[in-house]
Amino acid sequence: MNALFSLVAIIVIIAAAFLGASVPHLDFLFGVVFPYAAITVFLTGIVYRVIKWSTSPVPFHIPTVAGQQKSLPWIKDSPLESPHNTWGVVGRMALEILFFRSLFRNTKMEMKNGPKLVYGSSKYLWLGAIVFHWSMLIIVLRHLRLFMQPIPSFVLGLDSLDGFFQVGLPGLYITDVLILSALTFLILRRLTVRRIRYISLAADYFPLFLLFSIAATGVLMRYFFRIDLVNVKELAVGLFSFHPVVPQGTGVLFYVHLFLVCTLLVYFPFSKLMHMPGIFLSPTRNLANNSRMKRHVNPWNHPVRVHTYEEYEDEYREKMKEAGLPLDKE
Amino acid sequence: MYDSGKIIAGLVIFIGLFTSPFWYDLASGTALQTPDLVLPTKADQKQCVASLEFMRRDHMALLNDWRTQVVRDGITYYKSANGKEFEMRYTKTCLGCHTNTSQFCDQCHNYIGVTLYCLDCHNMPATQIQGPMAAKILNPNSEILNKLQIQN
Numbered sequence: 001m002n003a004l005f006s007l008v009a010i011i012v013i014i015a016a017a018f019l020g021a022s023v024p025h026l027d028f029l030f031g032v033v034f035p036y037a038a039i040t041v042f043l044t045g046i047v048y049r050v051i052k053w054s055t056s057p058v059p060f061h062i063p064t065v066a067g068q069q070k071s072l073p074w075i076k077d078s079p080l081e082s083p084h085n086t087w088g089v090v091g092r093m094a095l096e097i098l099f100f101r102s103l104f105r106n107t108k109m110e111m112k113n114g115p116k117l118v119y120g121s122s123k124y125l126w127l128g129a130i131v132f133h134w135s136m137l138i139i140v141l142r143h144l145r146l147f148m149q150p151i152p153s154f155v156l157g158l159d160s161l162d163g164f165f166q167v168g169l170p171g172l173y174i175t176d177v178l179i180l181s182a183l184t185f186l187i188l189r190r191l192t193v194r195r196i197r198y199i200s201l202a203a204d205y206f207p208l209f210l211l212f213s214i215a216a217t218g219v220l221m222r223y224f225f226r227i228d229l230v231n232v233k234e235l236a237v238g239l240f241s242f243h244p245v246v247p248q249g250t251g252v253l254f255y256v257h258l259f260l261v262c263t264l265l266v267y268f269p270f271s272k273l274m275h276m277p278g279i280f281l282s283p284t285r286n287l288a289n290n291s292r293m294k295r296h297v298n299p300w301n302h303p304v305r306v307h308t309y310e311e312y313e314d315e316y317r318e319k320m321k322e323a324g325l326p327l328d329k330e
Numbered sequence: 331m332y333d334s335g336k337i338i339a340g341l342v343i344f345i346g347l348f349t350s351p352f353w354y355d356l357a358s359g360t361a362l363q364t365p366d367l368v369l370p371t372k373a374d375q376k377q378c379v380a381s382l383e384f385m386r387r388d389h390m391a392l393l394n395d396w397r398t399q400v401v402r403d404g405i406t407y408y409k410s411a412n413g414k415e416f417e418m419r420y421t422k423t424c425l426g427c428h429t430n431t432s433q434f435c436d437q438c439h440n441y442i443g444v445t446l447y448c449l450d451c452h453n454m455p456a457t458q459i460q461g462p463m464a465a466k467i468l469n470p471n472s473e474i475l476n477k478l479q480i481q482n
């Protein structure tokens with residue numbers, strides 16, 4: 001049901017772009033108005049949510065670590081698994097963000113031969129996730145050739161690296177194969193593994209379907225139903241330099257691709273895709289495990305009225321002297 | 331707001347990166363320059379082997395197709411939509427009209443960042459090469475020239 005709902009939503013979006021962009025003059029809406037609106041929603045949405053997150057205190061010092069904390073000099077600590085200073089935290093975060101380290105540690109639990117409980121490592125989710133995310137990053141960076149004029153040389157370098165195999169014309173990009181395979185795997189995982197299907201919501205399927213349709217329309221445009229790329233670049237550079245133009249005869253498929261991307265941008269701040277900024281703000285990852293060296297004060301703490309020992313002594317000095325008790329101050 | 335320094339620095343970096351195409355194109359000065367094509371002027375060179383729309387989108391697939399037909403199937407002539415026959419040869423037919431590759435092919439290829447590697451191995455008759463490849467091929471010490479012994 002959830003999957004079906006998301007599928008229908010995607011089909012409606014694609015149909016809307018197909019019909020809309022074929023109507024004369026509506027291409028300005030799809031080519032200029034929607035992209036500007038989508039970028040605005042994307043940026044303000046993310047800024048709003050991150051600022052909102054930053055207003056919640058972190059009451060407890062809660063790094064979740066997988067290694068020995070730094071303590072006595074003769075106990076070997078693990079500075080990346082259980083960092084005690086900022087550099088350690090930066091290293092740990094980098095491993096998490098670039099290589100999904102904690103997902104790499106994913107385990108599975110299975111019943112084998114009757115009542116035997118077996119734990120094992122399970123790397124498939126990690127593999128699918130890392131292949132998808134890196135492919136997407138490289139594809140977006142490669143797209144800069146359509147957005148920037150003159151084209152920065154690193155974009156061209158990335159392009160020739162990605163087209164390394166020189167298969168076909170226009171040349172096949174490795175990342176195109178990888179992103180579609182990874183997304184197919186991630187979708188099938190939700191659909192076929194019963195436990196995961198049970199907990200999957202429409203909000204889990206929708207981003208997968210959306211990303212798949214973006215990649216699929218991109219691939220269709222490049223290898224099967226080609227569009228006019230010079231027009232696309234004129235449109236894109238026009239958008240970015242605030243001189244919007246809508247060249248004629250670009251091809252409807254391009255507008256479908258673009259509308260899906262706009263949908264992604266608008267959907268982003270309202271959805272689980274906010275894990276992108278969220279990973280940076282995870283207290284279980286971004287705090288140093290230094291609770292034995294530094295006192296973490298709960299910012300929520302109400303200022304407590306305390307009675308210090310000095311004040312106590314001042315109050316009872318005479319009585320304590322009479323009773324012969326030792327005093328800090330005479 | 332807690333850790334406001336870090337939060338704001340992070341947001342500024344993120345927005346800066348995401349909007350970098352805006353800054354780049356606004357600062358570049360040449361962003362709005364589009365390809366400037368010099369088209370054949372002779373009367374008998376006005377009609378290409380296929381429609382303008384098709385050529386703009388699909389010329390690379392057409393060339394690939396011609397390659398397959400000539401090399402694998404031994405078919406050497408292409409009949410265009412209006413019934414005219416063309417020899418399926420890039421150097422003779424395509425470059426016969428579009429004589430200056432740097433004022434035609436390279437214009438769009440450079441604009442959208444397409445790098446051709448065909449000519450890294452294959453050669454063309456020297457008189458027809460005027461693009462950036464010319465220096466590479468026409469140079470008498472050129473590795474390509476020596477390897478392939480182009481005679482012209």
Ligand code: HEM
Pocket residue numbers: 136139140142143146170173175176179214215216217218219221222223229232236254257258261264
């Ligand atoms: C989330 C962002 C995007 C993703 C994941 C994405 C994905 C893809 C993919 C996988 C392809 C196949 C060919 C390739 O890998 O280069 C593609 C092609 C293409 N995309 Fe995107 N795209 C995105 C955003 C955009 C935007 C914003 C535009 C235009 C303003 C755009 C325009 C194009 C065009 C014109 C092609 C065809 C390229 C060619 O024929 O060489 N894409 N896209």
